Amino acid sequence: DQQVKQNSPSLSVQEGRISILNCDYTNSMFDYFLWYKKYPAEGPTFLISISSIKDKNEDGRFTVFLNKSAKHLSLHIVPSQPGDSAVYFCAASGDSWGKLQFGAGTQVVVTP
Amino acid sequence: NAGVTQTPKFQVLKTGQSMTLQCAQDMNHNSMYWYRQDPGMGLRLIYYSASEGTTDKGEVPNGYNVSRLNKREFSLRLESAAPSQTSVYFCASTPLNPGNTIYFGEGSWLTVV
Numbered sequence: 001d002q003q004v005k006q007n008s009p010s011l012s013v014q015e016g017r018i019s020i021l022n023c024d025y026t027n028s029m030f031d032y033f034l035w036y037k038k039y040p041a042e043g044p045t046f047l048i049s050i051s052s053i054k055d056k057n058e059d060g061r062f063t064v065f066l067n068k069s070a071k072h073l074s075l076h077i078v079p080s081q082p083g084d085s086a087v088y089f090c091a092a093s094g095d096s097w098g099k100l101q102f103g104a105g106t107q108v109v110v111t112p
Numbered sequence: 113n114a115g116v117t118q119t120p121k122f123q124v125l126k127t128g129q130s131m132t133l134q135c136a137q138d139m140n141h142n143s144m145y146w147y148r149q150d151p152g153m154g155l156r157l158i159y160y161s162a163s164e165g166t167t168d169k170g171e172v173p174n175g176y177n178v179s180r181l182n183k184r185e186f187s188l189r190l191e192s193a194a195p196s197q198t199s200v201y202f203c204a205s206t207p208l209n210p211g212n213t214i215y216f217g218e219g220s221w222l223t224v225v
Contacts (some may be wrong), residue, residue, distance in 0.1 A: 004154065034214070041217035043116070043202055045151055075217070098143045098162075098206045098214055099170065102154025 003027045004092050006103035013110055019077040021106050023090030026071065032090040034100070035064060035075050040085045047088070048075070081109045114138050116217035118203050124223045125193045133188040133220050135203030142208040144186035145170075148177065148199040149219075155202060161186055163195075163208070193224045 001069075005024045013019045031052040036044035050057040050064045050073065057064050063076045090103040091107055116137045125131055137144065142163050147155040147170075157170030161180040175197055177189045186205075190197055198219050206214040 006154075009152075010172075037215075041167045041219070045216070046213045049213075098145055098204070099157055099160060100147075100155070101212065102147075102156070104152060104154045 001026075002104075003030075004090055004101045004103040006106050008106050009104070010045075010109070013080045014106065015082060015110055015112050017077045018112070019075075019080045019084065019108055020106070021063055021075040021077075021088050021090070023073045023093050023103055024071060024073075025101075027092070027094060027101070028071070029094045030101070033064070033066060034091045035062075036089040036091060037084075038089060044069070052105040053093040068069070068105060077108075079109075082110050082112065083109060085110045093096050114201055116200065116205055116215050118201070118217035118220050121218070122221045125190070126223060126225060127193060127195060129193050130191050131193065132190075133203075133222075134185070135187065135217060136185045137203075137205040137215070138184065139205060139207075139215065140183070141205035141208050142183070144184055145204040145206075145214075146186070146188045147178075147202045147204060147216075148172065149202065150199050156159060158188065158201075166197065175202075190222075193222075195224045196223060198224045 034049040035047040038044045066073045085104045090098040145160040146158040150153045161167045164183045181197040203217040
């Protein structure tokens, strides 16, 4: 039973435009959400996170929005750059920090 | 600053063989984790160690054992490898306090034939 879902396996966006990645979850006990970026043959690297007490967190070109009532979060990348081409994983943490539930990932391709 | 280091990076095993994946972190983190990633799926937690001397099962523990040797090291053992354990394995660590970044190693690619 997948508790974190990323329904778009891939996203293609033009350089300079906005990338929007979506993530849905089912467990209302999740209280912390994270986005990770992964390049081929490397481990996931932390991108940005948000606590369930907030609805927005911003870090440079990356903004995460949380809608608790809809159990939905999204990651906005503005402007998109070719180096942003990677797989992005949404993850959630609940009863024990570090025990993350991951979505299946979204492959982002930024074209010139 | 090495962060989280995993060895080996690549391994091919025959069905029934055993092996141990090693993980070490140099950030003085309390908690360590082993995840596996399969095609089309997110990472799934195999085992974790909240602190030195403790280990607990994650989502997919069957076929694996772990040892938290000391604060730095957390190993994952496959006693009798099966083709279903062909995967990419990631070790991770984090400080105890919630909200801190979780750091991942670069991964270990394991193929069981």
